Amino acid sequence: MAGLIAHEWIAQHGGSENVLAAMVEAYPDAEIHTLWNDAPERFAQARVTESWLARTRLRHHKALALPFMSSAWSRVDTSEADFVLASSHVFAHHVGGRKFDDDVEKFVYVHTPMRTVYAADQDSRGMSLPVRMAAGLVRYSDRRFVNTSVHYAANSHYIRERIDKVWGQQSRVIHPPVDTSTIRSSRLALIGAEEAQSTLLPRDFILGASRFVPYKRLDLVIAVAERLRLPAVIAGRGPQRDDLVRIAEDASVPVFVIEGPSNAMLHHLYRRASTFVFPAVEDFGIMPLEAMAAGTPVVVGAEGGAREGVEAVHGGVVADAVTIDALAAAVHEARDLDLAGVPDRVDELFGTERFVSELRHWVEGR
Incomplete structure (x- = not known):
């Protein structure tokens, strides 16, 4: 046609x-x-x-x-x-x-x-x-x-x-x-500066990734990391970059800001993170599904379309509210989830x- x-x-x-x-x-x-x-x-x-x-x-x-x-x-x-x-x-x-x-x-x-x-x-x-x-x-x-x-x-x-x-x-x-085949195959290799950057990341961290704009609430991801006393990685690009860097520098835990990650780097971060935290009210929310396809549990807010993917594949936790306390509690719960079969369900359904x-x-x- x-x-x-x-x-x-x-x-x-x-x-x-x-x-x-x-x-x-x-x-x-x-x-x-x-x-x-x-x-x-x-x-x-x-x-x-x-x-x-x-x-x-x-x-x-x-x-x-x-x-x-x-x-x-x-x-x-x-x-x-x-x-x-x-x-x-x-x-x-x-x-x-x-x-x-x-x-x-x-x-x-x-x-x-x-x-x-x-x-x-x-x-x-x-x-x-x-x-x-x-x-x-x-x-x-x-x-x-x-x-x-x-x-x-x-x-x-x-x-x-x-x-x-x-x-x-x-x-x-x-x-x-969702490009599950690329994410699951790990066929995109890190090169150059990103390969070196990956060696500096902590073994255990929570991940926030999106465009650097206020409604994505990446500042809240950093606050949750502080509450949990865990390092955080914030990845993306956008006009809020300088604000997020300042917040990261003032945080009480190590926070790594990765600007403009390649697809290879983003997929690497999905696989390395202990939890992917996504507080934004989104129309749908592809990134939480990408993280679950990589085998990483996610935390999302109750409002918006992101919860639909989480509830469909049982790969994360829907927080009671988009607050530091509620998101931190959801991260605790998500880290204990068994994600066996979740990547397959993401592929089948999305x-x-x-x-x-x-x-x-x-x-x-x-």
Whole structure:
């Protein structure tokens, strides 16, 4: 089937890009449309078309580009496609515009309706004055592109409820893919500075990993490590880097901040950690599943989609609350878990092969 896949923007790293890769695996002949492509080597074998925004300075400033994104998606010609599959967390579901060709079926895989306007309490970017002033208009405009002729899938039951609440649409749940084969095979080797860095890590530590942004609550991971008197490793990249380094330097236990880890390093950290602590309220939460695929128990909060993976494979503990005491108690419990069979269950329930099969059934099974 010669389809059209719409994806917000292509970055070098990101969970939504992993979903896009699996979509391309399912439909290798589909043409990819994106606002801009910052990782051309990642989908070198695919046909990738960028929007007019890619030819402007706005491609490097998502916030400034936001007012133009819906228009850019609406201008995409979908008339020649057998089907349209949108991977959306901002406006990619606007692809083809409001007067979408009824002869072309449209499928929208929703990572989340736009967090900054529909769930601003969970994302500090949505609390800024400009966003709060524009949020009502953005919601009104966005809902005009939502209709019952489109097929929707959510990445978690948590997001399925949000879609129903803010868009008034029913959706099925197709959990995102986890690259369990690479994680379990350990075939990515550490080289250079990362290999040397790994030799400095303590034998026993708790791990926190994500983008370095406030809502991920990596500061809380450090606080939990202090409460437990255990070393911690914090891995990721992002604008909160300097703040986290200062917190790490002031901590009462050793805290190692690893900036921009490669996939090999991240998988190495998963396997080495005694527990992976993930306090963020996430739409789904791939990283806890990756840690469980590596055989490491995880601790997550009760709110959000991350608990769905933990409860499905029985590979961790859902904390009673996202507080230092509750998370520390959950870490104690998680460290005593028997994880025999957990990596196999992650592969069966959340692996890439499973995702591709469910995606094809959704798109072709009607």
